[in-house]
Amino acid sequence: MAYKRTEITPGEIERQRDICARIRETYLARGIRPLAMVDTFGCQQNEADSEKLRGYLAEMGFGFTDDSARADFVILNTCAVREHAEQRVLGNVGALTHTKAANPDQIIAVCGCMVQQKHMAEKLKRSYPIVDLVFGPHELWRFPELYQDVLTRHRRVFAIDPSDGAVAEGIPLQRDKGVKAWLSIMYGCNNFCTYCIVPYVRGRERSRKPEDVVAEAKALIAAGYKDITLLGQNVNSYGKDLAEPVDFADLLRMVNDLEGDFVLRFMTSHPKDATEKLFRTMAECEKCAHHLHLPVQSGNSRILKAMNRSYTREKYLAQVALARQYMPDLVLTTDIIVGFPGETDEEFNDTLTLVDEVRYDAMFTFIYSKRVGTPAASMPDPYSRADKQVHFDKLVELSNTISAEKHAAYEGTRQRVLIDGADGRGEWKLTARTKGGRLVHLQGDEGLVGQFVYVDITGSNTWSLYGEITTG
Ligand code: 5AD
Ligand code: SF4
Numbered sequence: 001m002a003y004k005r006t007e008i009t010p011g012e013i014e015r016q017r018d019i020c021a022r023i024r025e026t027y028l029a030r031g032i033r034p035l036a037m038v039d040t041f042g043c044q045q046n047e048a049d050s051e052k053l054r055g056y057l058a059e060m061g062f063g064f065t066d067d068s069a070r071a072d073f074v075i076l077n078t079c080a081v082r083e084h085a086e087q088r089v090l091g092n093v094g095a096l097t098h099t100k101a102a103n104p105d106q107i108i109a110v111c112g113c114m115v116q117q118k119h120m121a122e123k124l125k126r127s128y129p130i131v132d133l134v135f136g137p138h139e140l141w142r143f144p145e146l147y148q149d150v151l152t153r154h155r156r157v158f159a160i161d162p163s164d165g166a167v168a169e170g171i172p173l174q175r176d177k178g179v180k181a182w183l184s185i186m187y188g189c190n191n192f193c194t195y196c197i198v199p200y201v202r203g204r205e206r207s208r209k210p211e212d213v214v215a216e217a218k219a220l221i222a223a224g225y226k227d228i229t230l231l232g233q234n235v236n237s238y239g240k241d242l243a244e245p246v247d248f249a250d251l252l253r254m255v256n257d258l259e260g261d262f263v264l265r266f267m268t269s270h271p272k273d274a275t276e277k278l279f280r281t282m283a284e285c286e287k288c289a290h291h292l293h294l295p296v297q298s299g300n301s302r303i304l305k306a307m308n309r310s311y312t313r314e315k316y317l318a319q320v321a322l323a324r325q326y327m328p329d330l331v332l333t334t335d336i337i338v339g340f341p342g343e344t345d346e347e348f349n350d351t352l353t354l355v356d357e358v359r360y361d362a363m364f365t366f367i368y369s370k371r372v373g374t375p376a377a378s379m380p381d382p383y384s385r386a387d388k389q390v391h392f393d394k395l396v397e398l399s400n401t402i403s404a405e406k407h408a409a410y411e412g413t414r415q416r417v418l419i420d421g422a423d424g425r426g427e428w429k430l431t432a433r434t435k436g437g438r439l440v441h442l443q444g445d446e447g448l449v450g451q452f453v454y455v456d457i458t459g460s461n462t463w464s465l466y467g468e469i470t471t472g
Helices: 010-029 044-059 083-102 118-127 137-153 198-202 210-222 248-256 276-284 301-306 313-326 345-358 385-408
Strands: 035-040 073-078 107-112 133-135 157-159 180-184 227-231 263-267 291-293 331-338 362-367 414-421 430-434 439-442 452-460 465-469
Touching (some): 010 044, 010 137, 035 044, 044 073, 044 107, 044 137, 044 180, 044 227, 083 107, 083 118, 107 137, 137 157, 180 210, 210 227, 210 248, 227 248, 248 263, 248 276, 301 313, 301 345, 331 385, 362 385, 385 452, 414 439, 439 452
Parallel strands (some): 035 073, 107 133, 291 331, 439 465
Antiparallel strands (some): 414 430, 414 452, 430 439, 452 465
16 A cells, blocks of 8 residues: 655644744733633543644643633544444534533534544534534644634634645644653554544554654653653554664663653554564563553454454464563453454354453453444444343453452552552542553552552452552
8 A cells, every 4th residue: 555654844833833823912912811621532542632732722822621611612522433432522512502602702623533534524514503613633733724714714614634644743732740641653554454443534554753752752751751651553563654674662662761760651552463572672671561452352263354353363362472471460451342243142252262261451342333434334234232232241241350350369469559640539549550550549648649659459359459558
């Protein structure tokens, strides 16, 4: 597949930032401190995109609110992976009719993956006249220009042309304060799993240059972030589109070698091309969490083929065994789709036996959702939603049992954890993560947030661990 790498020039991003500065001056001259609300749906990639939206908005002089009634500008950054997410977005857009009625100057934008689908953009155009601005993931880098168009031309703006996507450096970012940071290393996906909409809405795989990733990681560490997650739809493809010979394992090592006390994570890894070199690198890099999110999707080789996953059950199990050989303490998580078109009882049963064999620390389970334009959408799908729900419930029950057993095995152990939050319930105010990413509830002072401490694990359940900070 021929894809020409497109880079947005620094001059273009400068132009966007100049627009931000002009918008800011206009608000200042009118004595207005405008408020924006950015509501994010879906995955971490979308969270990372919202940080860019907020970065631009801050440069335009916006403050932020979570209250849509108070916001001058509401932006919904949407997801298209499953129908449920889309329905939630449409419900939220509908609810904004009231806020806009109370404040007719309120501007409403809908962006992200959902609107990159033509039928969804059409629906917003036709049925949701309160929406002023619609733009897909490919247009995010020129969001200031699009907003300016809405302000100055007093018309609705739709920017959703199909595109393979580009790489844009230098967009300002406003990250959540705290100890955890997302760091996008690549965008898009080339895998075309037959159920998935992502390759159609996020374009082809394109990697950021290693020096840009490393510089951003360095800045994050200097700013006090202690838990850094490298993000991509399939990080194992990192570097394939770059001129220089660099792969994901190389990049991981470069970030690991930066000075500072931090934990390095990444997601997501496609099982078809996770390499031995990656597992070895993870084992050798002292800051790298021994955690793999390795979505299996199904335990049956016929279904995997129909999904276009490019591996069999056996190959997947071999990958897991190899990873565990390098990291006996590996925390393994996965995604599974139940009810792919035509999945029989027996085929589903293969998923159960695989889960039983692998024993994941945690799983994200989904019922198949038909996505317009994907190959799976035209496959015969004879089983009812109720049948699929029965399978789904069985899988969740098994997953919960295993997670609880895995968590129970931590009791009595001592773990080094990073305290990352102080808004837990009751006495268990502090939250922390083990290096493998398991959630630990702790008692203690808020001032400890951002610190690495040792804890003795004293209790557990399906979802998390409980511990005591040790002084010894
Ligand atoms: N239906 C259900 N789940 C899906 N996923 C992706 N597309 C679909 C779909 N059409 C799940 C996959 C993927 C995760 C992010 O979402 O399990 O790994
Ligand atoms: Fe979707 Fe497959 Fe790409 Fe993941 S690897 S984003 S499931 S097409």
